[in-house]
Amino acid sequence: MIADNLVVERGVSAGDAWITVDPANLRSALSALKDDGYRLLVFLTCVDHLLDASRNWPARYELVYELRNMETPEHLRVRAFIDGDPPRVESVHDLFPPANWEERETYDMFGVKFTGHPDLTRILMPDDWVGYPLRRDYPVGGEVVEFSEEHETWQTAPEKA
Amino acid sequence: MSTPEGVTISRTGETGAFGGELLSVNFGPHHPSTHGVLRLIVDLDGEQVRSVKPVIGYLHTGIEKQMEALRWQQGVVVTDRHDYLSPPINNLAYALAVEWLLGIDVPPRAKALRVIMSELTRLSSHLVWMGTSGLELGAMSMLMYCFRERDTILDMNEEISGFRMHTSYIRPGGVMADATPRFLEMLDAFVRAMPGHVDEYEDLLTMNPIWRSRTIGIGKLSADDAKVLGATGPMLRGSGVAWDLRKAIPYSGYENYDFDVATSDLCDCYGRYLVRIKEMREAVKILRQALDKLPDGPVNVDDRKILPPPREELETSMEAVIHHFKLFTEGYSVPAGDVYVAVESGRGENGCYVVSDGTHKPRRVKFRSASFVNLQALERMALNHMIADLIAIIGTADAVLGDVDR
Structure with a gap:
């Protein structure tokens, strides 16, 4: 069982059980859950809560790890809230091999740095891309459109993103 | 040099x-x-x-970013386009996620029509896989046979939704339109003919010496490796693990249908081929049951806040006009929260993680695509094989690149 001192908050959202852990304990919490039988990391992603008024969010970025126990089959969502520029968190690619590409994708889209990842490079966007497209302050249509007549006047991605 | x-x-x-x-x-x-x-x-x-x-990334189209800019009911059109061989299954994952957040349940007829469309899509997706993989490994005529039946399925898509490939048929709150009598006739004829066609494919491939020597013992993936690497769908079942979301975590009424989970203990390319053949037979079985027990009744939830009123009501009811206007200018808002719904596509677990902040557009939509995860197992399967076998291994992994790159 995951130790209660690791869990900051727990609840159920639309039928899915979730827990929130402190980002510093994220790796030990996931490792404990893996020993409990949650052996499959279904997906890993990030949510940007910039200017989100639906509740008082503890930090801007929310990391979401969806775990599954394939025997029972139970789901558990693990959340961790992180801030910082760039936001940093420990990699879990060695605990859950599918996390390797998922962490690269989260880095590519949100700029979250996973410390300890062997090859944290862009995966979907070109290697020389500037900015992190899925951040909420990255505008849709903000990229340079090559071969366009308006090419010169298009704005590139904002420097802050 | x-x-x-x-x-x-x-x-x-x-x-x-x-x-x-x-x-x-x-x-x-x-x-x-x-x-x-x-x-x-x-x-x-x-x-x-x-x-x-x-x-990867050559087909990245920023679908997840686009979803954030679209209203809840508009997002369906985009979901069609990531795994372009199974649009209705992608629609289903998104529609179920939005319905979970809204707390609504669709009528039984809509559920049965969703199952019918999912299974037709699974068949057409496996047919494309078999046709193209056959072509790559020297069984040229497979493509003709497989695309013949796939065309029948696309005709049915056109009949029920007006669109051959990107149907956008399954929507939050129900389905686009009720099945026409002609669609049900076409489906009945298809279900009668399909088992014979699957026999034809088996005649061409199962005992074909070239096909067997190209696939047996190639691309071994043990059950433990498949589980550790997170593989799903025929990749996992081809390694002998009987895991199917339709059985394990049933959705859209799949618990009411009688079907088997296809598995194979061969753990190689040939095993994955056998799994897909068996799945096609099971899909026909599900289609037959769904058609025979198709319940009567409405195909949409009766909620004017989510789906527009019928056209004829607009002429007589002021309230209907207001609802119509609100839906097409602002859309509806979904209670704040997040949900993950996974459905079984032809390639494995296609999931949709939706976060709502209580407004009329999603805060975040993440597609968990089977191809993206399955492709990570490629190196494990291909190691120390000949380069020509890499073709067979990529083929039976059945990655759709639109799904990988989203």
């Missing part, structure tokens, strides 16, 4: 046919067998594969 362009001598190993020299070769992105635009950096020792590094 000069090296040809695109080929570099990377590093020196210990042994090997060419004195241990490894060649790094670019395989793709425009290679006909890569099912789209997949680029692999392959280290070759003679003709043997020593490492495979997939480079």
Whole structure:
């Protein structure tokens, strides 16, 4: 069982059980859950809560790890809230091999740095891309459109993103 | 000696046919067998594969970003386009996620129609897989036979939704329109004919010596490896693990249908082929049951806040006009929260993680695509095989690159 001192908050959202852990304990919490039988990391992603008024969010970025126990089959969502520029968190690619590409994708889209990842490079966007497209302050249509007549006047991605 | 362009001598190993020299070769992105635009950096020792590094992103279209800019009911159209061989299944994952957040349940007839469309899609997706994989491995005529039946399925898509490929048929709150009598006739004829067609495919491939020698023992993936690497769908079942979301976590009324989970203990390309053949037979079985027990009644929830009123009501009711106006200017808002719904597509677990902040647009939509995760197992399967076998391995992994790159 995951130790209660690791869990900051727990609840159920639309039928899915979730827990929130402190980002510093994220790796030990996931490792404990893996020993409990949650052996499959279904997906890993990030949510940007910039200017989100639906509740008082503890930090801007929310990391979401969806775990599954394939025997029972139970789901558990693990959340961790992180801030910082760039936001940093420990990699879990060695605990859950599918996390390797998922962490690269989260880095590519949100700029979250996973410390300890062997090859944290862009995966979907070109290697020389500037900015992190899925951040909420990255505008849709903000990229340079090559071969366009308006090419010169298009704005590139904002420097802050 | 000069090296040809695109080929570099990377590093020196210990042994090997060419004195241990490894060649790094670019395989793709425009290679006909890569099912789209997949680029692999392959280290070759003679003709043997020593490492495979997939480079993806060539089909990245920013679907998740687009979803954030669209209203809840508009997002359906975008979900069609990531795994372009199974649009209704993608629609279903998104629609179920939005319905969970809204706390609504669709009528039984809508559920049955959703199952029918999902199974037709699974069939058409497996047919494309079998046709193209056959073509790559020397069974040229497979493509003609498979696309013949796939065309019948596309005709049915057109009949029920007006669109052959990107149907957008399954929507939050129900389905686009009720099945027409002609659609049900077409489906009945198809369900009668399909088992015979699957026999035809088996006649062409199952005992075909070329097909067998190209696939048996190629691309081994043990059950433990498949589980650890997170593989789902025919990749996992081809390694002998009876895991199917339709049985394990039933959705849309799949618990009411009688079908078997296809598995194979061979753990190789041939095993994955047998699984897909068996799944096609099971899909026909589900279609027959769904057609026979198709319940009567409405196909949409009766909630004017989510779906527009019927056209004839607009002429007599002021309230209907207001609802119509609100839906098409502002849309509806979904209570704040998040949900993950996974459905079984032809390739494995296609999931949709939706976060709502209580407004009329999603805060975040993440597609968990089966191809993206399954492709990570490619290196494990391809190691120490001949480069020609890499074609068979990519083929039976059945990655759709639109789904990988989203």
